[in-house]
Amino acid sequence: MTDVFADLVGQDEAVVTLRRAAASAAALLRAAAPAVSRTGAPAAGGADPDGGHDDLDALAEQLDGPGDAGDRTGAEPGAGMTHAWIFTGPPGSGRSVAARAFAAALQCVHGTGCGHCPGCHTTLAGTHADVRLVVPEGLSIGVNEMRALVLRAASTPSGGRWQIVIIEDADRLTEAAGNALLKAIEEPPPRTVFLLCAPSTHPDDISVTIRSRCRLVPLRQPPAGAVAEVLVRRDGIAPDVAEWAAAAAQGHVGRARRLARDPEARQRRDAVLAVPRRLTGVGAAFDAASALIEAAEAEAAASVAEVDEAERAALQTALGAGGTGRGAAGAMRGAAGQLKDLEKRQKSRATRAQRDALDRALVDLAGFYRDALTMALRAPVAPVHTDTAALAGAGAQKWDAEGALRRLEAVLECRAAIEANVKPRIAVEAMMLALWKG
């Protein structure tokens, strides 16, 4: 079956919840279609069907609150559906894939996420008029962006179904933006659905008040077998390559695909996994730190260069660069400010890209020391990096479980420090020294 949930790898429980919600949302729309004709019992909130509400208000009141996600059957319209959702899970588990798939199921003209109708297609392609996707490019989502979004989300859906707002990294909301969002979630327009994605529901990631208004869809790290299967089925990757990539990517679907397909990504990984062998002294540790930082910078620069240039060109065209008309002088005065804004945005995006690249390297490195640890413990677990398993085995003998654990912790501490805004070079140098000393 290749409906919209097909690419949500290894998340059977979440898919059941989302399918049921989509079906019940479709039932709601059907019930509302002939204006205020429903005669059934009001939903848990005690809505009064004759109290002068229009059909949209009645519809909104049928939506469940966040608390009762559980075991309603879907027999009454509204059960299983609510207007605000949070998808949580480790990076690569498919938070945004799940949110997009659910959005498609809600916009599906058959109401189930068939994967073939215009509603499903345009949503998955990112061109549906009633689905807005926020992908923060920089380190945070600002209040102005959020206000504009909330305003547009309040309009009546042009396709007659739902207005959907997907926020891909809700943990990057600024406090003010979070408040603007909270207000919209607290007083939701009748047909607006908010889908938030965040690593967890820890208060650092998502405010307690927003969390309390949303229904939670926890995703797990997909098992390597399920990741390999999707790489073979969807991307046509050879089974042995898919298996290796799925294990090496540690449950991160996108990363697995990149490793399987992109030779440069494989080379970068090889360079990272060569680090443990190269740590022969203090000088070597600092060299390894520099190499890791510079590799992340180069990778990030390459990934943003093209879009940076396109944006600059587009802005210059919009500002009429080289124009000689009457408006040109005025335009030039505003242009400096706009260019400065653009540069600020681009710098923020570049910083994010660097951190992401560095984090990927640290996850690979952590996988190596995890392998050494599980081998020292003789745990019956398949290695993350099959291609460096022999080296990890040698480390296990030399360091014992304790030494392997200390090294693994050094890598994880480095990730945490960078996330907490310690300068990457300082954090990485401290880590390399710890890895060398053990």
Ligand SMILES: [Zn+2]
């Ligand atoms: Zn469909």
